[in-house]
Amino acid sequence: MWVAIIVALVAIGSLIFHLYTPWWSTEIASNWGGMDTTIDITFWITGVAYILILLFCAYCIYRWHSGSGNSSSESNHKAEYNPENKKLEVWLTAITALGVIGLLAPGLIVWDDYVTVPEDAVQVEVMGKQWEWGYRYPGADGKLGKSDATLINDDNPFGLHLDDPNGQDDIIVEDGYGMHLQLGQPVHLLLRSVDVLHNFYVPQFRAKMDMVPGMVTYYWLTPTRTGTFDVICVELCGTSHYSMRGGVEVVEKEAYQTWLSEQETFAEMRAALNKKSSETSRMAMNSQFKDKVTQR
């Protein structure tokens, strides 16, 4: 008897927990509301199935258990013998298939949207390395210069081809908390890593993709709310995975343009570097590197 009650309580308790949980997705700040909608649909379809199956079990146990159940010998009735019921099984299969289609169809529609980058999206490169973020903006020409991991050195942290004209006006932001995006402007994020797998994730944006060394992955989104958001890494990338943090600021168009115009281009950065005595810069970089090593 009370086994049946507990099974029913598990179903009802889960439902109540779900309805009153204080833990739920953060307020969305991108165009990916479709993901949240798909989650809601999935909750409805699967939730109904879950509750029904559990209540059915509870009823069976309540209705057809034998005695107190402590021993296998007590029986107050004989079970029904009916090995197969084709009609029932066909119906159940059909209903399940319908449910699965109900889950899959909206999901695939949103996924199609997710992998198709709109033409008016501006490109921004995100670079992950153990354990910090960097960003690159295409500059005035709207094009990112070519890059290659083997060209990376202290003076060229993103490994840009020095002779590529598209790269000269690129803007490199080495501060992981310094990413800026323009409100309402679709942005095509090109994701790179120089060492291990990372994953650039802003919970309010919902979108996510691994960054894989040796290739460029992508996703796109349109920020729909201004504010400052946390960036976290969600693909295990070594000891300090948990502290690989950054920040992104979504601002209005004017503020975005102002910010962009204040940034140094790649060409300016290199010119400034060349001016400095190469000896001192190398020493500084070396000590920086050593700091990192000891941090590990």
Add this chain to the structure above:
Amino acid sequence: MEFFREIRGKPWLESEDAINNAQLGGSIAMPPVRLALRIFVAVVGVVFSLSVVAYSDRMLLADWKPVPEPTIMWLNLIVLIASSVAMQWAVVGARRDRSSQLEAGLLIGGACSLAFLAGQLLVVRQLDALGYFAPTNPALSFLYMLTAMHAIHILGGLFVWARTVFRLWRGVEVEKVLMTTELCAFYWHFLLALWLVLFVWFVIT
């Protein structure tokens, strides 16, 4: 297929009892050892086909540099074919109860396999001498890895082969080693087929 027919049965129906009661045990008309070898060969086949898939996938990437096949590889191939033929000849001998043919076949087959292994070692040393250092060239990494994996499987076969030869040498009757000889021959043909696939793959890429 038999399997799919069988799993459509309704074992609770009395009308099927007579058929079911007549079941004598095994599902496949084959001694357990032979079935086990077939399954093992299938598993090894999966190992190698996944390696070949990985090879082809890796080949598409930018830094792929083809490697020349030393002529000695062709020679090795002929030796491997010879070993397979010899093993088959041994089986024929065993089936006809000709112990001399069985022994000769086994010995030639084993010797050819050993020669093949030695030849493979030479290939690796030649490639090394040509200055193709494995870590820098993925094609060569794969070639070395697959060659080594194939060689290990041959060594495993040679272990069973050695036991068979030893038993014959101790004077065991021919019919008692018939099964082992057949299994050896089957395994040898499989390893030959495997190597042919790998070799063709190396040559065309």
Add this chain to the structure above:
Amino acid sequence: MVDTTPEKVENVSPAEVPEADLYHAHSFWTKYVFCQDAKVIAIQYSGTAVVIGMVGLVLSWLMRLQLGFPETFSFISPDSYLQFVTMHGMIMVIYLLTALFLGGFGNYLIPLMVGARDMVFPYVNMLSYWVYLLAVLILVASFFVPGGPTGAGWTLYPPQAILSGTPGGSGLGIILMLVSLAFFIIGFTMGGLNYVVTILQARTRGMTLMRMPLTIWGIFTATVLALLAFPALFVSAIMMTLDSVLGTSFFMPAIVEFGEQLSYGGGSPILFQHLFWFFGHPEVYIVALPAFGIVSDLLSIHARRHIFGYRMMVWAIVAIGALSFVVWAHHMYVSGMNPWFGFFFATTTLIIAVPTAIKVYNWTLTLWRGDIHLTIPMLFAIAFIITFVNGGITGLFLGNVIVDVPLSDTMFVVAHFHMVMGIAPILVVFGAIYHWFPLMTGRMLNDAMGRFHFWVTFIGAYLIYFPMHYLGFVGVPRRYWSMEDTSFIPDSAADLNAFITVAALIVGFAQLVFIYNILVSVFKGKPSERNPWKATSLEWQTETVPPGHGNFSKELPVVYRWAYSFSVPGTVDDYVPQNVHPNDVKLVSPEGK
């Protein structure tokens, strides 16, 4: 209905096995240590798996302590936390569950249930265990090498798995892990060949495939999956070892590690992920299918009713097994692989839900109009249905590609796979142990301790993992040593984490009661009847309980019916064992003949 007309039933003479004597071991060493009897090998496998599983359990406590009470335990550094995560995952999935279901239950039940004297290759079977033990020892050794075991996560993704930024990545940790896996696979293949060939070729007379208990169907299909899936792990382990030791670039692209160019170039980390999950997804079913089979039998026996829709159950097992090879990349939706794969793999993944759902319906329909005895195995079986449905449903979230995007790599994933392939199969393991313990020892486990163990384990595990899903919705990532301050995680999440930790510790300690129960009951438990659950399958029909070497007496049993003849109308008893001759079945009205 059982046909009992004598002239219709031919007397089938039982198989004679003259060499039954061969199975008798003669010395202590061959009887208990280097034993070729599948039942002893099963106990060796299970014992080793449980011991290493306890290590995995302790590791999970350490992880939970860090998550529930951060900044409290100074000995848990970010490095050691990742090592706990990795070793816990690997131990539980491979060295505990796979070994226990196939090496343990497989070895014990296959020969007995199909009516064979032993596995077809007892010597290879024995080797299988010793190679497995070697693999476990290598794994344990990695705890004691400089740098400690690998902390790359159980998925061992390159490049980080073999780089110095990961604990154990530049030392022996990762190498020992890969070597141990390779040995495990070799050992498993030896055992797996045995299980498959024994089921196919060594069944007793009258035991058609469709008369086999579903336990055997589950173990059989799982073994076939394992034989075909483990090679993928084997190949990737070899290639990664070469990358690490010889510096090849199978999986390693050009890498700049902490400002330094490494000598790798051109390899593909995604290739490893494809190989790994080509193994990894079938692995889920390698654990789940034996659990499906065993739970079907537990439900049927303790509800005194045939399993509902036996044929559908068999087809579903086979269909799930086949489909499990075409869904692997649903673990890689956000891995950076070609995004168009998402459409294909989301579809195949959700198709798997259909046969799985049918199995769930049939389990519950087995209870319908049954004669349900709420014994401990039955309680565990019911708890399995609940946790499995819960975990299966969250699988529909993660399998649907777009829903996976926000949820992947969060605690939602952790909650999902623990519910579906941690808790649910483990509950079956417990149910199965309570069920077959009388067969293995001739004694019953203590009922009161058993019920305590059940309720704490089931309710506790549910309280651990059900709320954990909601941390995933919040966006709490997995494999984080510490969350620190964020703008999106409310402070109450820390309270929930602390609650989960306390629940995990309680559930963990309940397992000590279980172990104590086993140790005491082996020697002092209440002697059991010969067939205490009144089961029909052959393992309970042996001459002696526990069954001796060679399992059956001089003659092997002859099978006359399927394993689910419970409560057959017209019979006196509510069960008819598989090997009872139709003429010997007691009928309610003999004049009806």
